[in-house]
Structures are given as C-alpha cells and as structure tokens.
Amino acid sequence: MTTDLSAPQVSGDTTTAGRGKRPRPPFGVSAVGILAVLTALFSLLPLGYVIFMTGVTGWDTAVTLVFRPRVGELLLNTVLLILITVPLCLVLGVGGAWLVERTGLRGNKWWAVLLAAPLAVPAFVNSYAWVSAVPSLEGLWSGVLIATLSYFPLVYIPAAAALSRLDPAIEQSAASLGLGAWRTFFRVVLPQLRIAMTGGALLVALHLLAEYGAFAMIRFDTFTTAIMIQYRSTFNGTAGNMLASVLVFFCLILLLLEGRSRGTARYARVGSGVQGKALRLPLRSYQLPAQLSLLALTVLAFGLPLWVVLRWTLAGAGSWPADEFIPALLQTLGYGLAGAAVTIVVGFPMAFLAVRYPSWFSKALELSNYITSSMPGIVVGLAFVTVSIRVVPGVYQTAGVLVAAYVLLFLPRALVNLRSGLAQAPKELEEAAQSLGRPPLLSFIRVTLRLTAPAAAGGAALVFLGIVNELTATLLLSPNGTRTLATQFWSKSSEIDYVGAAPYALLMILVSAPMTYLLFQQSKKAAGQ
CATH class of the missing domain: 1.10.3720.10 (MetI-like)
Structure with missing residues (x-):
C-alpha cells in the first residue's frame, strides 16, 4: 500500500479528519444536487401515477379487476x-x-x-x-x-x-x-x-x-x-x-x-503484465x-x-406522397434531436454526482430513473395523459409533454455514457487548470465538458435511436397533426397498406443502422475499461 503524497494536507481538528468526515460540497455542487433530486422526483411520476390510480380505484374494485x-x-x-x-x-x-x-x-x-x-x-x-x-x-x-x-x-x-x-x-x-x-x-x-x-x-x-x-x-x-x-x-x-x-x-x-x-x-485481471491474446478454437x-x-x-x-x-x-416507388413523407422524416429528426439534447442536459447533474460524489444518495437517485425506464412506454404515456389533463390541462398533447416522456423513457441510456465520460475527466484536471489561473467555471467548461463531450454524443445517439423507434408513448401523447416515421408506418400498416408503410419502415432502418453500429462499438470500448 502506498501513500499519495500529492494529496492536499488537512489541518485543524485531526480527530474529525481521522473519522473520515467529508468536506461540505461547494454551492455549485449543492445546486447540481438539487437539480438531480428534481429529476429523480420527476422520473417517479409514472410510478406515482400507478400507485395513485390503484388507491383511487379502491381495494374491492382493484381486487375484482385484477383477479x-x-x-x-x-x-x-x-x-x-x-x-x-x-x-x-x-x-x-x-x-x-x-x-x-x-x-x-x-x-x-x-x-x-x-x-x-x-x-x-x-x-x-x-x-x-x-x-x-x-x-x-x-x-x-x-x-x-x-x-x-x-x-x-x-x-x-x-x-x-x-x-x-x-x-x-x-x-x-x-x-x-x-x-x-x-x-x-x-x-x-x-x-x-x-x-x-x-x-x-x-x-x-x-x-x-x-x-x-x-x-x-x-x-x-x-x-x-x-x-x-x-x-x-x-x-x-x-x-x-x-x-x-x-x-x-x-x-x-x-x-x-x-x-x-x-x-x-466481479471478474477482472489484477496481476501485472499484459493480458495475453485468446487462442481461437479451430472449428475444422x-x-x-x-x-x-x-x-x-x-x-x-x-x-x-x-x-x-x-x-x-x-x-410503390412512383406513388410516394411527398406532403406526408417529408414531414414525417423532418418531425422524427426534430423530436429525436430535441429529445436527445434535453435528455443529456437533464442527466448530466445526476451523472456528475454519481462520479464525483458517490454515495448511497446518488445511487438512490440513479435507481429511480432505472425503475421508470423499465416501465413500458404505454404506462409512461398514460401517466402523462392523466397528469396533464387533471393538473395542467393546457400542456396536454403538446410537444413539451412528448419530449418529457422521451426523457423519462431513455434517460438511463444517457446516464451510462455520461458516467463513463465523467470518469475519464477526473477533477484533478480541473484543479490543475485553476492553479494556472483559470476561473472554476471556465476550467469546468474547457476541461470537464470537453473531455465528456464524446461520451455525451454517444449517449445522445442512443437516445435518438430509441426515440426514432418509439411507438406507444408517441401515439398517446403526440400533438394533433404530428407525423413521425413510427406513427405514419403504424397508421399505414394498420390499414393493411403495406406499400404505403414500406418507405417509412425503410427510413427507420436507415436512420437506426448507424446508431446500432455505434452501440456495438461502444459496448466493446466499455468492456475494455
């Protein structure tokens, strides 16, 4: 066991230091924590909806309907x-x-x-x-x-x-x-x-x-x-x-x-030296x-x-209706890009706490998002329908509500990538930048955000893939007149119009293919960390 002589020395009450008491986080970190807590509370909305509706239904009625x-x-x-x-x-x-x-x-x-x-x-x-x-x-x-x-x-x-x-x-x-x-x-x-x-x-x-x-x-x-x-x-x-x-x-x-x-x-190699190359079994x-x-x-x-x-x-190549085909593609790209960007922004505070200040509290915040993401899109959609109609009817069937549902459904995809990126940008690099005279905020932007950007882009790509292929929540929450590739495909295929549905299916495959390849490559890199 070696001692890190470069670590800052603590003066003052040695008894308190010996007990491992952590210093209070600065105001900026506290603000990040508040944002993470608000995100976690918001992500529990679908679970709260299910519990509330079960309670409102009443025990006798619930038992009758379930059994x-x-x-x-x-x-x-x-x-x-x-x-x-x-x-x-x-x-x-x-x-x-x-x-x-x-x-x-x-x-x-x-x-x-x-x-x-x-x-x-x-x-x-x-x-x-x-x-x-x-x-x-x-x-x-x-x-x-x-x-x-x-x-x-x-x-x-x-x-x-x-x-x-x-x-x-x-x-x-x-x-x-x-x-x-x-x-x-x-x-x-x-x-x-x-x-x-x-x-x-x-x-x-x-x-x-x-x-x-x-x-x-x-x-x-x-x-x-x-x-x-x-x-x-x-x-x-x-x-x-x-x-x-x-x-x-x-x-x-x-x-x-x-x-x-x-x-x-856990299975990991901890010995010295370089890992050998696996011998491939001959198939003959x-x-x-x-x-x-x-x-x-x-x-x-x-x-x-x-x-x-x-x-x-x-x-049906000669009968594609441009007035339906092009808006569906543009709206899909628009919702995908907007949902991916918002998801990355919303997920960053939680990922930041998990990497820089790991504790049972940060793990609990993360768990709330994974619970929500495990719920089917239809449950999330029903929760937003009920809450928007009963609490804030003015936002029902608006683009904001649909993007919010996308955030809850696909937030873990962003969290995994953001955590990986932040882990490769240790806070010591920020401290070094500050020691050279950079203000804390500028150091954070030019060091941490810059190093996290590739992982954030990968997470955004995976969220974008999920949004492009999402169907049930989009059917429930999309504003009137919304035409995405998934909903237009579903509308045509439900009418047994296989020719009309085909171009929308083809576009979804073409848009999803590079994102799938990115997922495969990222999984390889993650396994190597």
Whole structure:
C-alpha cells in the first residue's frame, strides 16, 4: 500500500479528519444536487401515477379487476412469452458471440457486425415484414419467433464485448488441467458471462413487456396490447389502470430477479503484465455448419425484413406522397434531436454526482430513473395523459409533454455514457487548470465538458435511436397533426397498406443502422475499461 503524497494536507481538528468526515460540497455542487433530486422526483411520476390510480380505484374494485379470467389469460401469455423467448435469445446471443470471438470462424469481423444488425429493425417493422410474407402468423409461437429474431442482439452485444475482454489465462489453466473445450466453456467461460447474460436477459424481458406494435400485428394479446385497447375504448378507464399496475409490478419483479441473479462477483485481471491474446478454437469440420447457422439467423432476423421492406418500397416507388413523407422524416429528426439534447442536459447533474460524489444518495437517485425506464412506454404515456389533463390541462398533447416522456423513457441510456465520460475527466484536471489561473467555471467548461463531450454524443445517439423507434408513448401523447416515421408506418400498416408503410419502415432502418453500429462499438470500448 502506498501513500499519495500529492494529496492536499488537512489541518485543524485531526480527530474529525481521522473519522473520515467529508468536506461540505461547494454551492455549485449543492445546486447540481438539487437539480438531480428534481429529476429523480420527476422520473417517479409514472410510478406515482400507478400507485395513485390503484388507491383511487379502491381495494374491492382493484381486487375484482385484477383477479379475473382476462388478467389470468394475459399473465399466462406474458409469462410463456418470457419463459420461451429469453432462453432462446440467450442461446443465440451467447452462441453467436462465442463463435465470433473465440473460434476460428472465417469472416468473424463481418459476422460480428451482421449479428448486431437486426437491432436496427424495430420489432413492429419485423412483425410487419413477417406478416406480409406469411399472413397466417398469429399467436404465441409467432410472437416468440418475431421477438427472438428482434431481440437476441440485446444478449449478443454485451456477451461479445465481455468475451473479447476475458483473460484467456484462466481458460489455458483449465485446459492444462485436462478440461476439454466444451467443459472449459461451461465451467470457466460461461460463469464469467453471468453479468452480461443477466443484463441482456433483463433487457429482452423488459422489451417483451413494453412491445405493442409487433404483437398487435399478429393478434397476440399481452398486457400492453390490452391496455391500449382499454385506453382507446374507455379513455384511460379503471380496467386499463389496473392492467398497468400489474404490468409495473411485473417489471419491478424482473428488476429484483436480475439484481439477485447477477450476484456480487466481479471478474477482472489484477496481476501485472499484459493480458495475453485468446487462442481461437479451430472449428475444422464444424466450419460449414457454423457458417450456415449464422447465415440462416442473419437472413431470418435482418435479410427477410429488409427484403420485404425494399420489395414493397420499390412496388410503390412512383406513388410516394411527398406532403406526408417529408414531414414525417423532418418531425422524427426534430423530436429525436430535441429529445436527445434535453435528455443529456437533464442527466448530466445526476451523472456528475454519481462520479464525483458517490454515495448511497446518488445511487438512490440513479435507481429511480432505472425503475421508470423499465416501465413500458404505454404506462409512461398514460401517466402523462392523466397528469396533464387533471393538473395542467393546457400542456396536454403538446410537444413539451412528448419530449418529457422521451426523457423519462431513455434517460438511463444517457446516464451510462455520461458516467463513463465523467470518469475519464477526473477533477484533478480541473484543479490543475485553476492553479494556472483559470476561473472554476471556465476550467469546468474547457476541461470537464470537453473531455465528456464524446461520451455525451454517444449517449445522445442512443437516445435518438430509441426515440426514432418509439411507438406507444408517441401515439398517446403526440400533438394533433404530428407525423413521425413510427406513427405514419403504424397508421399505414394498420390499414393493411403495406406499400404505403414500406418507405417509412425503410427510413427507420436507415436512420437506426448507424446508431446500432455505434452501440456495438461502444459496448466493446466499455468492456475494455
């Protein structure tokens, strides 16, 4: 253990210093803390809405509405969907990551990108493509097919990033002790992927709970589709509110299960020297089956949707209505850019506290945002509809309310990146700038903000991707006359106008593709930190 002789010396009451009493933060930090607290309180609005509506409904009515056959049917559908889809995504995601990162797979760099590409296709666009290709698709197994092909990259991306950074010395030690390739994988490699796997599984499960468009197209009832039907028929009726409360409870259970299954173990290399390069397992006779398997998966998850969208787009190339097409693109870009910018600004105070002044308090503030982001967009949308109508009716169906909903839904995407950027801009650099005569505010702007800018840009790009593909909250909250790519696509596809919906789907894929690639590259960099 060494002592940092460059640290500032503390004079005065040595007893207080010995007890580790922290100095009071300056006024600027206190102001940042107030902003972070306000953000956390605001982010709890959807949860407060669910609790309030449950209390207003009354115990007897709530019990009657929750414990009825329809809720049992929706619960069974949802549980079966999660129990079947999540393991399939884990197998495809981890298996694909292992082939790309740890075997002699030919063209592994191309496959690394292609396996992440399906994330650029929104699930409701994927469903549209499959329904137009196979009109008889409906029910649970169709939902499992579409959801698995849409969401397995959520497991593949973190698993590939983790595999690329695992120290091969442990595997080499296992091999020297006589363990074969398969036993080494299951006993050594797989346990080290637990964090990536549980995190990816949680993301898949939460997306399954939140998805509306993909399941509505194949007439598969889930809580989200049932809530939307209730909302449209009774305008935020009591039955819909109770379904929302059950859905939120389900989300919280998933969060607790993920935290428990993740455990407290951490896998990191702490010894001296440079980490060795992993030896790739030769596939030999399995090379062709591996190539064909990945080709089939990529064609089904990305090739077929893209082909169907292109086919319908070319079929109607001469009949695109410019007065609908161009405004939808511009409004999507406008809401995406505005929502991304606001989310970064709102998330910065919370990320700043978490990095510069870590404590149980800053962790609690962060947790409030993750709880809200785990809720489906329809619950967030219903909360804003109810609050805006009852409390501030003048803001109902305004652009500000819609952007605020986007902020709550996608704030964690910004927080993760902002924390990473701030961690690479330690406060000692600001202190050095101040020692050279720079004012504190100028030092903060020219040092900290400058170093954080790349990470903030990455977080903004991920928020932008989420906004472009968001459907349910946009349908509930968008001002009259709003036309985004997602809502216009949904309007056309709901009318079975596949030709009219195709250009909107194609644009969403084209806009999402570079953001998906950015997500893949950032996950690799994050795993290396």
